[in-house]
Amino acid sequence: MRTVTTKQTNGRPERLSPEELAALMRPATAKSLEEKREAVRRATSGLRIKVRVTPSMYGRR
Amino acid sequence: MTPVRGRQPATRGVYAIEDPALLLPDPIALDTSFVVEALIATQPLHAACAGFLARIVETGVSVVSSELLPVELAEAAFAIALKERWGGQWRRHRTDGRARRRGGRLLTDTLSRYETLLSSIDHFPVPLGRATGLATTLMTDYGIASYDAVHAASAIIAGAEAIVTKDTGFALLPASRLMLYTDRSRLASCRTKRQH
Numbered sequence: 001m002r003t004v005t006t007k008q009t010n011g012r013p014e015r016l017s018p019e020e021l022a023a024l025m026r027p028a029t030a031k032s033l034e035e036k037r038e039a040v041r042r043a044t045s046g047l048r049i050k051v052r053v054t055p056s057m058y059g060r061r
Numbered sequence: 062m063t064p065v066r067g068r069q070p071a072t073r074g075v076y077a078i079e080d081p082a083l084l085l086p087d088p089i090a091l092d093t094s095f096v097v098e099a100l101i102a103t104q105p106l107h108a109a110c111a112g113f114l115a116r117i118v119e120t121g122v123s124v125v126s127s128e129l130l131p132v133e134l135a136e137a138a139f140a141i142a143l144k145e146r147w148g149g150q151w152r153r154h155r156t157d158g159r160a161r162r163r164g165g166r167l168l169t170d171t172l173s174r175y176e177t178l179l180s181s182i183d184h185f186p187v188p189l190g191r192a193t194g195l196a197t198t199l200m201t202d203y204g205i206a207s208y209d210a211v212h213a214a215s216a217i218i219a220g221a222e223a224i225v226t227k228d229t230g231f232a233l234l235p236a237s238r239l240m241l242y243t244d245r246s247r248l249a250s251c252r253t254k255r256q257h
Contacts, residue, residue, distance in 0.1 A: 014195060016218050021185060024219070025123075029180045036118045039181035043174040044111035048103045049167070050145050057140035058093055058133040060228065061206055 074236025075251040078113040078225060078244055085223075087122035088185060089242070090216030092209075092226035093133040096126075100134075100174050106227060109244050113225065114178065123183035127192060127215035129208065134171050139164035187215035205233045213239055229254055 007014040016024070030036045055061065076083050099110035117124065142164035143151035154160070195214035199205050205213065209230045216224045216239055223240035224231060231241050232254035241251055 014218060015220055016187075016191070021219060024185045024187065026179065026184045026186065028183050033118075036181035037115070039177050040111075040114050040118050043178035043181075044099050044107075044114060045102065047101050047170060047174060049101060049141050050103075051141060051148075053097050053101060053104060053137055053141060055094060055228065057144065058097065058137040060094070060208055061230070 071252065073232075073252045073255040074240040075232065075248055075255060076223075076240065076242050077248055078242050079109055083242070085117065085120050085122045086221065086240075088125045088219060088221045089117065089122055090125040090212065090219070090221035090224040090239075091130070092212050092224055092228060092231070093130050093137075094227040095225045096130060096134070096175065096178075097137060098227060100171060100178070106244050110225075110227075113242075118181050123185065125185045125187060125216055125219040125221045127187050127212050128189050129211050129215075131172060131175060133208070134175060135168050138168035138171050141167055185219045187219050191215075192218060199234065199238075203233045203235070206230050209233075 028036065030039045095110055095113075098104045098106040099114050101107065104110075139160070140151065142160040143154055143157065145163065146157070146160050147154045189211065192211050192214040195218060196207070196210040199210045199213055200207060209228060212224065212226075213231060213234055221239075223242050225242045227243055227247060229243075229247055229250050231239065232251040234255075236255065241255075243251055
């Protein structure tokens with residue numbers, strides 16, 4: 001008989017269960033595709049700085 | 062069309078975000094390095110990363126991120142303020158309070174943009190406490206750096222098959238663990254680094 005095992009790390013299942021994932025989910029508040037496009041446009045437009053951000057500036061090597 | 066001669070290069074699970082034919086898994090994980098490029102218009106990869114975010118919205122896939130991401134954005138905001146004031150010597154002036162006002166404004170702006178971005182996408186923020194166990198395993202098994210390990214672990218435990226990043230350190234993970242979506246200029250170095 002075939003058995004299905006769940007991969008574990010330190011005794012916990014590696015992946016979140018569907019119930020855990022559902023509890024984490026934050027749905028988009030923008031509803032229409034047009035609203036979503038506009039939100040991405042606003043998020044990604046207009047923030048200009050005088051220096052270049054390198055990985056070491058947020059703690060990476 | 063002229064046929065391509067010889068063997069095609071192995072992808073090793075590393076793909077270019079500029080490729081219009083690239084399929085997006087659902088969910089897909091975002092790394093801080095990608096979000097920084099997308100949010101800040103003066104970054105060199107801004108166009109490619111902002112364009113990929115637009116594709117995420119168009120395709121309707123959900124995203125996974127670690128709770129570490131906004132903390133790294135805050136770190137970047139204050140480092141930007143220090144670097145604007147002190148240039149290459151900014152690390153030596155970390156405690157300079159004069160940069161904090163500018164850092165605070167940048168932080169507010171950056172986090173507000175991040176929230177605006179998330180308002181357009183179904184999102185799974187993975188708690189740090191849930192990711193640390195797997196993160197330490199990934200560090201031990203593959204030699205991946207700690208922050209990268211937290212982002213990778215968050216992606217894996219939430220079921221994301223790929224992470225969008227410009228950090229080649231993720232290539233230490235085998236393709237069976239996580240596919241890498243990165244910019245075209247990093248494809249070769251990621252594929253070379255990825256042994257599995």
